[in-house]
Amino acid sequence: MYRISELAAAVGLSRTALLYYEKQQLISGKRLENGYRFYSDEDLQRVRLIQQLQAGGLTLKECKVCLEEKIDKDLLRNRLRQLDEDIALKQQSRALLAAMLGEGDLRTWHEDLERVAPDAHLNWLVKQGFTEKEALRLKWLSKDMNDHETYMNDFMKVYETLERWGPGNEKDTLKALSLLPEAPADILEIGCGTGLSTKLLIDNTDANITAIDNEPSALARLEERFEEQDISGRLSSICVSMTELPFEKESFDLIWSEGSAYIMGVQKALTQWRPLLQPGGYMMLSDLVWLTDQPDKEAMAFWEQSYPDIQTISTRLKQMDAAGYDVVDHFSLSRESWDNYSEPLKKRIHDLSSDMSESEALKDIESELDIYSKFLGQFGYQMFVLAKRD
Known part of the structure; x- marks a missing residue:
């Protein structure tokens, strides 16, 4: 008892x-x-x-x-199924915590967070000790806090000798410039890179040009490009983030941004850059878009990870209208623009493949080139010429 x-x-x-x-x-x-x-x-x-x-x-x-x-065996089966579900969730939780401690891959987590909460994602990365520049690169490139430094070193090694870091050519840039209803006097070029488009803007306008980028090595090459050219003080370059532009309102009559607005988000760029334009000013912005309403599943899966905000042209046009712009015109980048970028990149990868066979950055670039070769035409860059609406 x-x-x-x-x-x-x-x-x-x-x-x-x-x-x-x-x-x-x-x-x-x-x-x-x-x-x-x-x-x-x-x-x-x-x-x-x-x-x-x-x-x-x-x-x-x-x-x-x-x-x-x-x-009751049905009762036990239900309980067993529920336990399996609970265990799977616990395993996911454990995998995430282990990855955050450097014991696993954080890529999927960063990709998911970027898709559902991009601003909170960026702010959180900054609070973890990354600079804004590092955080933006982590969001779009390495997608893993633990391997970011190694990834970026490899990424920059691939691109350091390349003239172009994205699709483009002179004809497409000049075509977009020709669509402007008025000649610009003060241009802000956002994401100027090494200055390929900058040169065309200088050679084909009389405007003063402020070129900004957050990559010092790119700006150094831009300055070398114009070192021997007498442009009478028309060009100034500034190393600064596109998210915190240090300019007064209505400072420019043209904002030019080829293939860079995605970094901060196209909708945010449309909103935050608009006050910098003078009344009646113009913006040329290019962005990766779907060119078909029914893209291949493999292409969709790739861009869902690499650029979750990719939209159709019609969706971007609606966003531009809602942000206070009239669309002057728009067109797709030519195949030549893509070849100007992809062909030198393929050769560079071939030259480095033996020494960088285990590089995640190299593997990612190869995957992107493979998607280009299979599905280019289902997606592409679209050049949008916009007018600020009063």
Whole structure:
């Protein structure tokens, strides 16, 4: 015979829990003449059996059914399925925590977060100690906090000798420039890179040009490009983030951005850059878009990871209208523009492949080139010439 305190000690439960068991008729204590409640060895063993059943995920109510009737196998199957689901979630949680400690791959997590909460993602990365420049590159390129430095070193090694870091050619840039209704006087070029488009803007306008980029090595090459050219102070270059432009409102009558607005988000760029334009000013912005309403699943899967904000042309046009712009015209970059970028890149990868065979950056670039070769035409860069609406 066991007093309730003795039974509680034997099974590792509280007195309150045992009284609840008794209320649910799971055990049955007897009150003796001296007023104390006592429990039998049968009660002890029933409690231990209940504890074993609860370890399988059954509720007390379900335990009682199992004690009093034949086992309900459908009930057990449901519990087993629920436990499998719980275990899978716990494994995901463990994998994430391990990855954040440097013991696994964080890429999928960063990709998912970028898709559902891009601004919060960027702010969180900055709070983890990354500069804004590093955080932006992590979002779009390495997608793993633990391997970011190695990834970026490899990425820059691939691109350091290349003239172009994205699709483009002179004809397409000049075509976009020719669509402007008025000749510009003050141009802000955002994401100027090494200055290929900058040169065309200088050679084909009389405007003063402010070229900005957040990559010092690109700006150094831009400055070398114009070192021997007398442009009478028309060009100034600034190393600054496109998200924090240090200019007064209405400073420019043309903003020019080829293939860079995606870094901060096209909709955000349309909104944040608009105040810098003078009344009636213009913007030329290019962006990667779907050129078909039914792209191949492989292409969709790739861009869902690499550029989750890719949209159709019609969606971008609606966003531009909502942001306060009239569309002057738009057109797709030519195949020549893509070849100008992809062909030198292929050769560069070939030259480096033996020394960088394990590089994640190199593998990612190769995957992107493979998508170009298979599906270019289902997607492409679109050049949009916009007018600021009063």
